[in-house]
Amino acid sequence: MSKVMIVDDAAFMRITIKNMLKKSPHEVVGEAENGRVAVERYKALRPDIITMDITMPEMDGLTALKEIMSINPSANVIMVSAMGQEAMVREAIMNGAKGFIVKPFKEDGILAAIDKLA
Amino acid sequence: MNVDESMLEVYIYETQQLLESLEDTLLRGENEKRLDSDDINEVFRVMHTIKGASAMMEFENMSKLAHSLEDMFSFIREFGAPQSEWPNIFDLVFAAVAFFNNEVAKLQSKAPMDGDASGIFERIAVQLERLKNAPSEDVPSKANESAQVKGAGNIAPETPRSDAPCYKIKVVFQENSQMENLRAFGVVQSLKNVSLCTATVPADLNAENAAQEIVRNGCLIFIQTNENPDRIKEIVEGTLFLKSYSVVPIEIDDEEVPETMRRKKDNGHDESAQSKASNGQTSDNTIVETVSKQNFISVNVNKLDTLLNIVGEIVTAQSMVINNADFGDAPHDSFDSAAQQLHALINELQDIVMNIRMIPVSTLFQKMRRLVRDMAKKFDKDIDLELIGEETEVDKNVIDYLSDPLLHIIRNSVDHGIEDRETRKKAGKPPRGKITLEAHTTGSDVIVTISDDGKGLQRDKILKKAHEKGLISKTDEEMTDKEVFSLIFLPGFSTKDEVTEFSGRGVGMDVVRKNISLIGGSISLESEPGKGTTHIIRIPLTLTIIDGMKFNVGAMNFIVPTVSVRSAIQPDLNSIFKDPDGNEMVLLQENCYPLLRLNQFFNVEGGVTELSEGMIMLITSEEKDFCIFFDHLDGEYQVVVKSLPSYLKHCSSSLDGIGGCAILGDGSINLIIDVNSL
Amino acid sequence: MDEAIEMIQGSEEIQEYLIFSVDSIEFGIDIGRVKEIIKIQPFSAVPNALGYCKGIINLRGTIVPVVDMRIKLGFPETEYNERACIIVIMLGAELIGIIVDAVRDVIHISEKDLLDAASLYDGGERKKYTSKIAVIDGKIKQILDVFSVFEIEE
Known part of the structure; x- marks a missing residue:
C-alpha cells in the first residue's frame, strides 16, 4: 500500500483519479491544485507516489517536479500529460519523473503505473 | 470509464466555472481588441483542462474542439497574432464557448450531447492556417525556448x-x-x-x-x-x-x-556538454495567477436553501415557545432572560445564513456584456456597456429573479432604445451608444439601474397605443409623464409579437414587473425624449424572511408584509360610504381610501361580511394607498417566504394579490399578500 | 398477480404501475412518478380556486396542490369514504396530490401488453387523459398520461 498525492488544477481530474484509486490498496493522502501547494504538501505529507499534472496556474508541474526532486531525489513522480505536451514530458523525464500517463487514461493504466512504483 | 454522479457533477461545475471565467477574460480582452500574454495563457490552460476532462469522460466533440483551440492558442502563445486577426479569433472562441456551454447544459439536463462542432472546427483550422501564414509578430517567443528543450531531449x-x-x-x-x-x-x-x-x-x-x-x-x-x-x-x-x-x-x-x-x-x-548545460535550465512555463482561491469552497445551493428553511423554522418555533400561552401572565424572569439570549443567537445565526447566500452581481452583469455584444453585432450598432458596482452583493435568489428582467430591459434598450449610427450622428450624439448597468445598496434594498442614451420613450406613441388597447380612462392632458410611462407595465400593452433570437418568449414589460414584484421589488422608469431611458429596479437585499401581520378571511390565512401596513382598526361604520360609482370608500384621518373586501376578491366562502364584525387595514402600495377588509387579525410573525408551486396557477382563476406562501410553526399554510397586485 | 410475476421473467420491458380507481374505472400510473400515498387531510383553500382544486397541503414543508380526480376527469363528485386517499406524484420538480377513490394494486405490465388507447377507446372527455390501455385479468386498466391531465408540457 502506498500513500499517493494527486496534483491537478482541475477538481474533476482529482476526483477522477481518486475514484480510480478507491478500489486499489493505495491511499490518497493529499491533493494539491497547483505546483506551489504540491511542494508544500509534499514536505508535510511525504507521499510515496505523486501524480503531477503539467499545466497548472501559479506553479506548473515541471517546476514542482524539480522542487520536489531537490527535496527528495528518489521521489516517485508520475506526470499526467496530454498529447501535445511532448517537450514538457521530455523535460520532466530528464528531471527525474519516473514516468508519465497520457490523458485520457483508463483505470487499469493509472493503477498499473502506481502499482509499479509502489 | 466508470462515471459516478459526483464526477459528473464536478465535471459540469468545473467546466462551467472555467467557461465563465474564460468569458470574462474574453470580454475584457475584446475591449482592448486583443489578449495579453497572461490571457492567452489562460485560454490555453482552460482549453487544456477541458480537453483533458472531456477526454476522460469520453465526450469526444468537447475534447476535440478544446484540443483544436488549445493548438491555436499554443501557436498564438509562441508566435503572436496580427492585430487584424483578433476579431476573428474572438468570434471563434466565443462560438466555441457557446458550443461548450450548450453541450454542458444538455449534459446537465441529461439530454444527449448531440451538438455538431464541425463548423467551428473548420473555422479554427482555417484561422490557424491564416495565422501561420501571417507575417510573424515580434513576440518574445517561446520558440527558442522549446527548441532548446528539444535539443536537450x-x-x-x-x-x-x-x-x-x-x-x-x-x-x-x-x-x-x-x-x-x-x-x-x-x-x-x-x-x-x-x-x-x-x-x-x-x-x-x-x-x-x-x-x-x-x-x-x-x-x-x-x-x-x-x-x-x-x-x-x-x-x-x-x-x-x-x-x-x-x-x-x-x-x-x-x-x-x-x-x-x-x-x-x-x-x-564528447558532444554531450552542451546538452547537459541546458538540462539544468528550466523552461519558463510558469503561469502566474494572481488570485488565490483556496479559501473558498463551493456549496450546492440546495443545501443553503435547506439551511435557510431550517433557520426559518427555528425563528417560528422560537416565537411559539416564547409566546406560549401555557406560561400565563405569571412573571418568569429567568425564562425571559434565557429567551432573550436565544433570540440574540438566533438572530445572529439568521444573519450569517443570509450572508452566506450573498453573492456579487458581477456574474449576472457579465452575462449582460455578452448579450449586448451579440445583439449589437446583430443589429449593427456600436454599443458600449458600462458596469458599475459589480461587487454589490445580493441574495442568490435575488440574482435568479433579476436575471430575466435585466435581459428583457437590456434587449429593449439595444433593440429600440439606442438608435443606429446615422440617426445618432444626425441628432448630434456620439455614434457609439452607451448602456450603463449599475448596482448599489441602500440599507435594506439593492437598486439596479439600467440607463441608455438612446431616443427615449415617446409619450405620444405610448398614449396612442394605450388608447388603441383601451388601457386609459383619463384624458391625455391629465396624465403626467410618469403616469404615461408606467402604462407600458400594464398587461396587454406590449405589442412585440415577433419572437426573435433575443427576445425569446416575447414577454412584455408587464411580466418584468410581475417578476420583480413577486420578490417584493418594484420597477419604475424615467425617460427624456432624445436623451435616453433609465429603468430603476428596487429589490429587498434578502427576500426570504419577512416580518408580516397574520390575519384570516374565512378559513384562509394570510400574511401581509408589515412594511406595507400603515394601520389596522375596527371600522367605524360612519366613515364608510359609497362613491357615485358604487365603490366602497373609507374615510380615515381626513383622507378617502377605496375599500377592498378580501372575501370577494379571493372568492372565499364563510368569511365575515358584516363590516362591524371584521377589521380593516390601511395598506400602502407602490401606486396607491387603500384599505382591505378581513375577518380577524392574528398578530405579527417572522416568516420564511416560499414560492407558490407553479401548478397552482392551473388551480385558480386568478392568483393576483398572492406573492408566495409561508408555513408557520403549527404547520399551517399562510398565503403572503402581494400588495402591488391587489 | 401471478400472471404479472410470470411476465417479469418473460420480458425485459416491464414497468410497474400503481392501479387506482376513480368512479368505476381503473387507472394506472407509472409507479416511478408516485412519491407517496397519504390519507385525506384538511386542505388550505386557494384563492379563486377552480372546482377540481381542493386546496393545498403542507407535506413536510413542501406546499402541494391537491386535485380531485373525480372532478378533474368529469365524474360526479362524492363524499370521500375511508378508502379515498391522496396519491402524491412528481411532476418535474414539483409535487401534486391527486385524490382518488381507492388504491388497488401495483402491477407489472409488459410494454408489449400496452395498447394504444386511441384504437380501443373512444369515450369523449377521458380519452385525452389516457395514453395506453392494458387488459389484465379481463379488466381494462387505463394508463394515465399525467402530462395531459395536468396541462403541462413534458
Whole structure:
C-alpha cells in the first residue's frame, strides 16, 4: 500500500483519479491544485507516489517536479500529460519523473503505473 | 470509464466555472481588441483542462474542439497574432464557448450531447492556417525556448570508455500507452547513470515518426556499461507501461550496433556538454495567477436553501415557545432572560445564513456584456456597456429573479432604445451608444439601474397605443409623464409579437414587473425624449424572511408584509360610504381610501361580511394607498417566504394579490399578500 | 398477480404501475412518478380556486396542490369514504396530490401488453387523459398520461 498525492488544477481530474484509486490498496493522502501547494504538501505529507499534472496556474508541474526532486531525489513522480505536451514530458523525464500517463487514461493504466512504483 | 454522479457533477461545475471565467477574460480582452500574454495563457490552460476532462469522460466533440483551440492558442502563445486577426479569433472562441456551454447544459439536463462542432472546427483550422501564414509578430517567443528543450531531449551518447561490455536492450510498450518515443527516452534516461555510452534505434527519439516506429518494432537501446546485467534489468523493468523487454550482451563491433556508437568509440568525442548545460535550465512555463482561491469552497445551493428553511423554522418555533400561552401572565424572569439570549443567537445565526447566500452581481452583469455584444453585432450598432458596482452583493435568489428582467430591459434598450449610427450622428450624439448597468445598496434594498442614451420613450406613441388597447380612462392632458410611462407595465400593452433570437418568449414589460414584484421589488422608469431611458429596479437585499401581520378571511390565512401596513382598526361604520360609482370608500384621518373586501376578491366562502364584525387595514402600495377588509387579525410573525408551486396557477382563476406562501410553526399554510397586485 | 410475476421473467420491458380507481374505472400510473400515498387531510383553500382544486397541503414543508380526480376527469363528485386517499406524484420538480377513490394494486405490465388507447377507446372527455390501455385479468386498466391531465408540457 502506498500513500499517493494527486496534483491537478482541475477538481474533476482529482476526483477522477481518486475514484480510480478507491478500489486499489493505495491511499490518497493529499491533493494539491497547483505546483506551489504540491511542494508544500509534499514536505508535510511525504507521499510515496505523486501524480503531477503539467499545466497548472501559479506553479506548473515541471517546476514542482524539480522542487520536489531537490527535496527528495528518489521521489516517485508520475506526470499526467496530454498529447501535445511532448517537450514538457521530455523535460520532466530528464528531471527525474519516473514516468508519465497520457490523458485520457483508463483505470487499469493509472493503477498499473502506481502499482509499479509502489 | 466508470462515471459516478459526483464526477459528473464536478465535471459540469468545473467546466462551467472555467467557461465563465474564460468569458470574462474574453470580454475584457475584446475591449482592448486583443489578449495579453497572461490571457492567452489562460485560454490555453482552460482549453487544456477541458480537453483533458472531456477526454476522460469520453465526450469526444468537447475534447476535440478544446484540443483544436488549445493548438491555436499554443501557436498564438509562441508566435503572436496580427492585430487584424483578433476579431476573428474572438468570434471563434466565443462560438466555441457557446458550443461548450450548450453541450454542458444538455449534459446537465441529461439530454444527449448531440451538438455538431464541425463548423467551428473548420473555422479554427482555417484561422490557424491564416495565422501561420501571417507575417510573424515580434513576440518574445517561446520558440527558442522549446527548441532548446528539444535539443536537450536528444540523447547525447557518452564517450565510450575502454572495453566495457555492451548490451542490446529491446523494449516494447503496452498498446495505446502513447508517446512511446518518450517512454523509450525515459528508459535511456534511467540507464544514463549506469551507462557509459548509449545509442538507440530509431536513432532520433524526437523524430516525428519515432513513436510509430517504436509501436511497430519496439525500441532498441544499446549501452556500454560495467554494471551488472541484473541491475540493468531491474532498471528497465521499472519502466511504466512496459509490455516486454530483453537484455542481451552484444559486441560493440557488431553490425547491429548503430554506427554512431561505434564511431564514438573511435574518436571519443564528447558532444554531450552542451546538452547537459541546458538540462539544468528550466523552461519558463510558469503561469502566474494572481488570485488565490483556496479559501473558498463551493456549496450546492440546495443545501443553503435547506439551511435557510431550517433557520426559518427555528425563528417560528422560537416565537411559539416564547409566546406560549401555557406560561400565563405569571412573571418568569429567568425564562425571559434565557429567551432573550436565544433570540440574540438566533438572530445572529439568521444573519450569517443570509450572508452566506450573498453573492456579487458581477456574474449576472457579465452575462449582460455578452448579450449586448451579440445583439449589437446583430443589429449593427456600436454599443458600449458600462458596469458599475459589480461587487454589490445580493441574495442568490435575488440574482435568479433579476436575471430575466435585466435581459428583457437590456434587449429593449439595444433593440429600440439606442438608435443606429446615422440617426445618432444626425441628432448630434456620439455614434457609439452607451448602456450603463449599475448596482448599489441602500440599507435594506439593492437598486439596479439600467440607463441608455438612446431616443427615449415617446409619450405620444405610448398614449396612442394605450388608447388603441383601451388601457386609459383619463384624458391625455391629465396624465403626467410618469403616469404615461408606467402604462407600458400594464398587461396587454406590449405589442412585440415577433419572437426573435433575443427576445425569446416575447414577454412584455408587464411580466418584468410581475417578476420583480413577486420578490417584493418594484420597477419604475424615467425617460427624456432624445436623451435616453433609465429603468430603476428596487429589490429587498434578502427576500426570504419577512416580518408580516397574520390575519384570516374565512378559513384562509394570510400574511401581509408589515412594511406595507400603515394601520389596522375596527371600522367605524360612519366613515364608510359609497362613491357615485358604487365603490366602497373609507374615510380615515381626513383622507378617502377605496375599500377592498378580501372575501370577494379571493372568492372565499364563510368569511365575515358584516363590516362591524371584521377589521380593516390601511395598506400602502407602490401606486396607491387603500384599505382591505378581513375577518380577524392574528398578530405579527417572522416568516420564511416560499414560492407558490407553479401548478397552482392551473388551480385558480386568478392568483393576483398572492406573492408566495409561508408555513408557520403549527404547520399551517399562510398565503403572503402581494400588495402591488391587489 | 401471478400472471404479472410470470411476465417479469418473460420480458425485459416491464414497468410497474400503481392501479387506482376513480368512479368505476381503473387507472394506472407509472409507479416511478408516485412519491407517496397519504390519507385525506384538511386542505388550505386557494384563492379563486377552480372546482377540481381542493386546496393545498403542507407535506413536510413542501406546499402541494391537491386535485380531485373525480372532478378533474368529469365524474360526479362524492363524499370521500375511508378508502379515498391522496396519491402524491412528481411532476418535474414539483409535487401534486391527486385524490382518488381507492388504491388497488401495483402491477407489472409488459410494454408489449400496452395498447394504444386511441384504437380501443373512444369515450369523449377521458380519452385525452389516457395514453395506453392494458387488459389484465379481463379488466381494462387505463394508463394515465399525467402530462395531459395536468396541462403541462413534458
